[in-house]
Amino acid sequence: MNTNSDVPASSRKARLDARRAEKARKEALNSNKKPNKKPNKKQQQINAVEGDGKTSKRVKRKVTSVSRIANVDGITGIYGSSLELPTPVPSPPVPSPPAISPQTTSPQTTSSSSSQQNQSLKSLSPSSLLSHLQTSPPSTPSDLSYTIVTCLNLLRTNNALTEVEGEKLNFKGKIMEEIREIVRGMIEERESSPIDQIQPVESLKIIKSYIRNDLVPEAIRIMDRELSSDSAVVERSSALSILSTKYYDVDDYANAESTIKELETLGPKVRLFVDAYVNDSANSSRDASAFNLRIQNSIDWKHLIQSSSKCESRRRSSFKNGRLNGADLQPLILSKGGKSNVVFSVLRALTTHPAPNTDGIYEALANALVRRVTFLKGSVSMSTLPPPDRGEVAFIGRSNVGKSSLVNMICNRKALAYTSKRPGKTREFNFFSVNDKVDIMKEVKYGDEVRGVKDFDCFYIVDLPGFGFAKVSREQKDEWSKFQKEYFESRKNLRVVFHLIDSRHGLVSEDERIMKECSEIFKGKKDVSYVIILTKADKNDSTGRGKVSKTVMESVRNAMRENGVGSRPIITTSAETKYGRDGVWTYLKEAFNGGVNKF
Numbered sequence: 317m318n319t320n321s322d323v324p325a326s327s328r329k330a331r332l333d334a335r336r337a338e339k340a341r342k343e344a345l346n347s348n349k350k351p352n353k354k355p356n357k358k359q360q361q362i363n364a365v366e367g368d369g370k371t372s373k374r375v376k377r378k379v380t381s382v383s384r385i386a387n388v389d390g391i392t393g394i395y396g397s398s399l400e401l402p403t404p405v406p407s408p409p410v411p412s413p414p415a416i417s418p419q420t421t422s423p424q425t426t427s428s429s430s431s432q433q434n435q436s437l438k439s440l441s442p443s444s445l446l447s448h449l450q451t452s453p454p455s456t457p458s459d460l461s462y463t464i465v466t467c468l469n470l471l472r473t474n475n476a477l478t479e480v481e482g483e484k485l486n487f488k489g490k491i492m493e494e495i496r497e498i499v500r501g502m503i504e505e506r507e508s509s510p511i512d513q514i515q516p517v518e519s520l521k522i523i524k525s526y527i528r529n530d531l532v533p534e535a536i537r538i539m540d541r542e543l544s545s546d547s548a549v550v551e552r553s554s555a556l557s558i559l560s561t562k563y564y565d566v567d568d569y570a571n572a573e574s575t576i577k578e579l580e581t582l583g584p585k586v587r588l589f590v591d592a593y594v595n596d597s598a599n600s601s602r603d604a605s606a607f608n609l610r611i612q613n614s615i616d617w618k619h620l621i622q623s624s625s626k627c628e629s630r631r632r633s634s635f636k637n638g639r640l641n642g643a644d645l646q647p648l649i650l651s652k653g654g655k656s657n658v659v660f661s662v663l664r665a666l667t668t669h670p671a672p673n674t675d676g677i678y679e680a681l682a683n684a685l686v687r688r689v690t691f692l693k694g695s696v697s698m699s700t701l702p703p704p705d706r707g708e709v710a711f712i713g714r715s716n717v718g719k720s721s722l723v724n725m726i727c728n729r730k731a732l733a734y735t736s737k738r739p740g741k742t743r744e745f746n747f748f749s750v751n752d753k754v755d756i757m758k759e760v761k762y763g764d765e766v767r768g769v770k771d772f773d774c775f776y777i778v779d780l781p782g783f784g785f786a787k788v789s790r791e792q793k794d795e796w797s798k799f800q801k802e803y804f805e806s807r808k809n810l811r812v813v814f815h816l817i818d819s820r821h822g823l824v825s826e827d828e829r830i831m832k833e834c835s836e837i838f839k840g841k842k843d844v845s846y847v848i849i850l851t852k853a854d855k856n857d858s859t860g861r862g863k864v865s866k867t868v869m870e871s872v873r874n875a876m877r878e879n880g881v882g883s884r885p886i887i888t889t890s891a892e893t894k895y896g897r898d899g900v901w902t903y904l905k906e907a908f909n910g911g912v913n914k915f
């Protein structure tokens with residue numbers, strides 16, 4: 317087997333000697349090339365400081381490519397080489413290396429003892445670490461991974477990840493150079509270890525460290541080599557999420573998009589992996605809920621959302637600047653990810669994963685997707701609707717089913733749309749304008765048209781009056797019903813109709829009539845989505861999660877089939893616990909698909 321632990325000490329020593337000889341040869345060559353080079357004034361100053369044995373001022377460095385650290389030719393996995401100290405500097409005090417527990421072969425204990433070792437390595441000073449690496453090199457692939465991570469972190473905090481060329485190094489610089497050399501060797505050695513001896517969690521650690529240190533191609537190489545099997549699906553997802561965060565941070569739209577897409581496709585596999593574990597746990601003493609929690613937290617969704625959201629706002633600023641400068645917007649938009657909101661890609665990935673339903677994550681999503689929202693106007697007839705200049709989503713359903721509450725929930729506002737315990741609160745088609753320009757919105761007065769250039773992800777939300785409210789006269793009911801039908805038939809910017817049904821009681825006869833009407837009207841309209849929402853799910857279940865009784869679910873499905881909308885989606889929500897927000901948001905994207913220019 318080709319593992320570190322199997323490499324005999326004598327062979328390591330031989331490689332160490334070979335490395336030293338090579339270095340001495342290079343130095344001799346260099347000294348032959350420039351035998352009488354006089355140090356410049358700055359160098360004299362630095363040497364003078366070093367001569368006192370104190371740390372010098374940082375030498376200005378010529379930086380080479382960051383990726384070189386893992387890509388240098390001719391490295392043979394040598395741990396250590398001689399460190400030539402400038403004379404007459406006394407040798408620094410080298411504390412004896414900490415006691416490190418012997419490694420075992422069990423993955424669990426290997427990881428924990430390695431992390432202990434890592435912990436103790438972290439506390440060493442650079443010179444002690446170097447001395448430790450030279451005298452006790454890591455002996456297993458696991459040790460190797462943790463040691464590489466520790467060394468990379470040390471190099472990063474000392475700005476010493478990159479090679480320094482052409483200048484004489486001070487004392488600390490020499491130590492860093494030595495450590496860097498050793499890391500190169502360790503990386504090579506690690507990469508030649510058989511994959512089955514590497515724990516996915518260790519690969520993930522290395523990948524995180526590489527990405528943090530801007531070694532992205534190296535991180536991808538490890539991800540593809542070591543995290544491609546089904547048993548490493550959780551770690552691969554985690555690695556992909558870190559990678560997409562990185563791409564969003566540096567505005568690399570194309571790579572961010574393809575990485576997040578892969579994360580989205582991995583979601584169902586992660587779910588299967590979790591289900592298998594949970595089923596298995598039923599017959600064993602394993603703690604399924606702790607496992608579930610670990611998987612849910614294996615991706616920092618909040619961080620990913622915030623990075624994508626910042627990326628989105630930089631994208632919008634660049635469009636705005638381009639517009640002001642009279643640039644050709646089309647190529648600019650194409651080069652920056654198109655007319656969408658990049659946060660929706662993260663939302664899609666989130667919905668496929670077993671993500672935790674925590675407020676922090678949804679708060680970040682809501683702020684990114686519904687940045688601004690304001691009440692625009694209440695309409696009572698087709699002629700009083702606002703101009704159809706952007707996409708629109710409508711909430712319909714029986715009176716008191718929770719339409720206005722749901723509008724508030726998805727906009728993350730408490731009282732944007734007025735709600736009431738008593739049915740019949742909403743009496744007009746209430747229009748809310750989402751993601752409009754701040755400066756323009758300030759000028760908007762009741763009923764005004766919102767003027768000016770719009771953001772691509774602006775749209776209208778329409779909260780409709782409920783049907784079936786007994787206290788309204790028959791004429792009024794007929795009028796609303798006629799208006800609603802006309803609205804469905806002729807509102808050309810309508811993109812989504814959310815039909816709400818109370819999850820406790822199921823359908824009323826009016827629901828079935830509306831289903832049929834929608835089925836007939838939207839049959840020929842491919843760009844309108846019709847979605848059923850089962851509301852107030854918290855009332856069915858003391859835990860406040862989205863539970864709906866089998867009877868209600870069955871009756872809704874049957875009615876949908878019978879009325880020609882059998883293939884349309886069903887989302888369960890609770891405005892009380894905010895359950896199901898992500899499901900509803902996923903459809904909001906349809907409201908501006910293609911951008912406002914479409915209308």
Ligand SMILES: Nc1nc2c(ncn2[C@@H]2O[C@H](COP(=O)(O)OP(=O)(O)OP(=O)(O)O)[C@@H](O)[C@H]2O)c(=O)[nH]1
Nearest residue numbers: 716717718719720721735736740741742782852891
């Ligand atoms: N527990 C619980 N209560 C809800 C939920 N959604 C709405 N409600 C309550 O149900 C009542 C009616 O909610 P609204 O949002 O006003 O209903 P609506 O469909 O807009 O009613 P109309 O305007 O009359 O058509 C209010 O008291 C809400 O607080 C929910 O998900 N869970």
Ligand SMILES: [Mg+2]
Nearest residue numbers: 719720741742
């Ligand atoms: Mg209402």
